[in-house]
Each structure stands twice: as C-alpha cells, then as structure tokens.
Amino acid sequence: MQRVIVPGLLAVAALMFARAPYLIDAAPYESTMGLVQKIFYFHVPAAMTSMLSAFVCGIASVLYLWRRRPAADHTALAGAELVVVFGVIALVTGPLWARKAWGVWWQWGDARLTITFVMWMIFVAYLLLRRFGGPGSEVMSAAVGLFGMALVPFVYLSVNFWRTIHPTTDVVRSLPPEMAWPFRWSIVAFVLFYAALVLVRVRLERQRLALDEAYAALEE
Amino acid sequence: MRVTGTLVRVVAVALGLAVVAAVGVLAQEPQTQFVPADTLPQETLPATPLVFAAYAFAWVALVGYVFALWRKIGRVERELADVRSALARRQG
Numbered sequence: 063m064q065r066v067i068v069p070g071l072l073a074v075a076a077l078m079f080a081r082a083p084y085l086i087d088a089a090p091y092e093s094t095m096g097l098v099q100k101i102f103y104f105h106v107p108a109a110m111t112s113m114l115s116a117f118v119c120g121i122a123s124v125l126y127l128w129r130r131r132p133a134a135d136h137t138a139l140a141g142a143e144l145v146v147v148f149g150v151i152a153l154v155t156g157p158l159w160a161r162k163a164w165g166v167w168w169q170w171g172d173a174r175l176t177i178t179f180v181m182w183m184i185f186v187a188y189l190l191l192r193r194f195g196g197p198g199s200e201v202m203s204a205a206v207g208l209f210g211m212a213l214v215p216f217v218y219l220s221v222n223f224w225r226t227i228h229p230t231t232d233v234v235r236s237l238p239p240e241m242a243w244p245f246r247w248s249i250v251a252f253v254l255f256y257a258a259l260v261l262v263r264v265r266l267e268r269q270r271l272a273l274d275e276a277y278a279a280l281e282e
Numbered sequence: 283m284r285v286t287g288t289l290v291r292v293v294a295v296a297l298g299l300a301v302v303a304a305v306g307v308l309a310q311e312p313q314t315q316f317v318p319a320d321t322l323p324q325e326t327l328p329a330t331p332l333v334f335a336a337y338a339f340a341w342v343a344l345v346g347y348v349f350a351l352w353r354k355i356g357r358v359e360r361e362l363a364d365v366r367s368a369l370a371r372r373q374g
Contacts, residue, residue: 083337096329097329097333098329098332098333099332100333101332101333101336101337104336104340105336108340139366147343147344147347150341150343151344153341154336154339154343155336155339156339158332158333158335158336158339159332159336161327161332162327162329162332172335174317177307241327255344259347259348259351260353262355263351265355266351266354266355266358269355269358269359269362272362273358273361273365276362276365276366276369277365279369280365280368280372
C-alpha cells in the first residue's frame with residue numbers, strides 16, 4: 063500500500079512545486095514591500111508545515127508514553143526531524159525577507175521570531191538526544207517532543223498577543239484572491255510532500271528496528 | 283596544575299579579545315554634526331538576490347534531505363537483506 067501512496071504523493075507534490083513558481087510570479091506585488099514579499103509563498107507554508115510536524119511529533123510522543131508502541135516512537139522521530147528540516151527553511155527565508163522589509167536580519171525582541179527559534183532548538187535537542195542518548199532515550203525524547211508541541215500555540219498566537227514587527231495571523235485571512243491562490247497552492251504542495259516524507263522516514267526507522275532484530279537473531 | 287594552566291590561557295585569550303574590542307570601539311570616530319538631507323535617502327538593497335536566495339535555499343534543503351533519506355534507506359535495506367540471507371543460510 064505504502065509503495066503506491068508514497069510515489070503518488072511525491073509525484074503530485076513535485077508537479078505542484080513545478081507549477082508554483084509560475085503562480086507566485088503571476089501574483090501581484092505587495093504595495094509596501096514589493097518583490098521581496100514573494101518569499102511569503104514558501105516561508106509561511108514551510109513554517110506551517112513545521113508546526114504541523116511538531117503536532118505530529120507531540121501526539122505520537124504522547125501515544126508512545128502511553129502505549130510504548132515502536133510505531134508511535136518512529137512517527138515521533140520522523141515528526142521531530144521534519145520540524146527541523148521545514149523549520150530551518152522558515153528560519154532562513156524569514157531573515158532574507160526581514161532584511162529588506164524591516165532593515166534587519168533578525169530581531170531578538172520579537173516574540174514570534176524568538177519563540178520559533180526556541181521551538182526549533184527543542185526539536186534539535188530531541189534529535190541530539192536520540193543520536194547520543196543511548197538506550198532509553200526514546201522515553202526522554204518523547205517528553206521533549208511533548209514540550210516542543212506545547213510551544214506551537216505560543217508560536218502561532220505570539221504575533222497577536224505581543225507587540226511585534228512580524229505580520230499578524232490576520233494577514234493570511236485577508237489575502238486577496240490573486241495572492242491567496244498561489245499561497246494555498248504552496249501549502250498543499252508542502253503538506254503533500256511532508257506526508258510522503260513522514261511515511262518514508264517511518265519506514266526507515268522500521269527497517270532499522272528490523273535490522274537490529276536480525277543482528278540479535280544472528281548473534282544468538 | 284594542567285587545569286590552572288588552561289584557565290590562565292582562557293583568561294588571557296578573553297582579556298586579549300576584550301582589549302581588541304575596546305581598541306576597535308575607541309578607534310571609531312564619533313559623529314560631530316548632523317547634516318540635513320536634501321532628499322530622502324533611496325533604498326539601495328535589491329530584492330531579487332534575497333528572493334532568489336530564499337527559494338534556492340528551500341529547494342536545496344528539501345532536495346538534499348530527500349537525497350540523504352533515500353541513501354540511508356538504500357543502505358539499511360541492503361544491510362538487512364544481507365543479514366537476513368546470512369540468517370537463512372545458518373538456519374538452512
């Protein structure tokens with residue numbers, strides 16, 4: 063089943079990514095920021111996918127702490143790794159946009175930027191724990207994944223709660239149709255691509271577990 | 283003894299860096315007057331390289347991750363096939 067789903071998701075996502083630059087190019091310039099605002103069409107979907115992945119990791123971590131099923135642990139690990147991958151895209155494209163729009167690469171006083179960076183660091187810590195934590199690190203990292211997920215609402219709502227130079231969440235809701243269409247297109251492409259990557263990453267962990275079991279059987 | 287020597291070296295390097303930073307600050311010439319502009323200064327930072335860099339980074343990161351993932355899966359599945367065949371040979 064997965065041998066059909068993953069190539070299908072990847073093919074649709076690849077076609078959508080191939081079409082995305084044309085749609086983004088056709089979208090109108092924003093009135094105050096001009097061309098640089100077009101970074102928005104990849105920056106925000108990458109950030110949203112990163113937050114989605116944090117939820118996947120957090121929920122899978124809860125399930126692992128509750129039932130101790132390896133599948134939940136594999137999903138949590140895949141989710142954490144993809145938070146870091148999509149998060150780094152958001153964290154790099156954001157400053158490139160900010161340099162032109164705000165005149166600075168980064169603003170530590172900005173709640174959205176700082177909390178996003180802290181969340182990303184938590185998932186980097188998750189991966190380091192898995193890499194170097196040794197036996198039993200699955201349980202500790204599940205707790206870390208849970209804390210990472212708990213930060214997601216703060217990341218999302220920070221622009222509405224605190225005074226910040228980052229645009230608020232209302233921007234997305236108020237997009238005119240000619241800007242909303244390429245934006246939604248990019249979000250769907252990112253989410254489909256993400257779904258395929260999660261499935262592949264879980265499969266890698268499943269195969270690693272099977273390899274460990276095979277080595278153990280060989281040594282008996 | 284070795285710890286003390288390392289500590290002394292760390293403190294010496296820190297002091298050296300502090301002196302360099304202080305000299306750099308003192309070497310800056312302070313502004314002595316404000317000159318009014320005739321026109322508003324023009325924005326000189328072009329947007330195109332920033333947009334290009336953002337999209338290029340996103341593509342490289344995603345393609346790089348997919349490539350790394352594919353290599354890892356290939357390696358693990360080959361190793362798994364080898365171990366399983368060794369196991370089958372031993373049992374058979």
